Amino acid sequence: MESSSFYEHVYALVRLIPEGRVTSYGAIAKALDKEGAARQVGYAMANAGKAMPPVPAHRVLNSKGELSAKAAFGHPTLMQQLLENEGVVIENDRVVNLKSVFWDPLTEL
DNA sequence: AGTCTGACTGGAG
């Protein structure tokens, strides 16, 4: 069933991210065999807010573990709190121990 | 069909 658009594939993969874990736009793009389309993944997440079922977009960060999407959650600290609520430690808008909480769809899936 | 945009990435200074 490849009738879905690129965005749909992104949403589906993001919904597979376990609680308390995070991944990067590039990792998702690569998992979809579109490594160079990391920006598109982020752009897709922008629509994730109105996507159904809801997508845990707060678990998707950039390759540096920065909360680059926090501004899109309505409140600058909402994304951070959602992650901390799942056990992810955030400091200065960045994930601490990124390596420990990073979820690579190519490896874990 | 052409142009613009962006929740990105990795390398260089």
Add this chain to the structure above:
DNA sequence: TCTCCAGCCAGAC
């Protein structure tokens, strides 16, 4: 560790 630069691709107009 931080800032700056150029390359990337799918989607909206």
